[in-house]
Structure formats: structure tokens, C-alpha cells
Amino acid sequence: MHSQFKVYYPYISPFDPCPPIREKFYNTPPQLYMVYQPPGLPQFSPYEALKIGTLWPALYGPYEAKAVEGRSQT
Numbered sequence: 117m118h119s120q121f122k123v124y125y126p127y128i129s130p131f132d133p134c135p136p137i138r139e140k141f142y143n144t145p146p147q148l149y150m151v152y153q154p155p156g157l158p159q160f161s162p163y164e165a166l167k168i169g170t171l172w173p174a175l176y177g178p179y180e181a182k183a184v185e186g187r188s189q190t
Contacts, residue, residue: 122141122142126140146175150174157172158173159172
């Protein structure tokens with residue numbers, strides 16, 4: 117299982133006047149890791165699918181900015 121949150125470490129210039137951000141995070145959608153849509157996937161109820169934005173739980177990727185921002189930025 118792949119995580120949809122990735123991290124990279126940008127170059128930090130010795131001449132940058134601002135405090136450096138050592139880790140930067142980005143989000144990848146879950147459908148990148150599914151080669152094809154297999155038949156018989158479980159489905160959300162119609163109401164829940166409209167609220168969430170997808171019919172299939174396997175393709176649901178919540179945006180959890182606060183959880184990612186909670187990691188150390190030093």
C-alpha cells in the first residue's frame with residue numbers, strides 16, 4: 117500500500133535570508149496506484165458518495181492538511 121502523502125527536501129541556500137523549510141509535503145491522488153478499476157469494488161451509499169466526491173472507497177483520498185502540517189518543519 118502506498119501513502120498518498122510524499123515528502124521532499126528542497127535545496128537550502130546559505131545566502132537565503134529567510135529561515136529554511138527543510139521538509140515540504142505534497143499529496144498524490146489514490147488513483148495513481150490503481151492500474152485498472154477491478155469489477156466488484158465496494159461502493160459508498162449514494163448520499164455519502166455525493167458528500168465525499170467518489171463512489172468507491174478505494175479512490176477516496178481525504179485531504180488532511182493539518183495532519184501533514186503537524187510534522188516537524190525544522
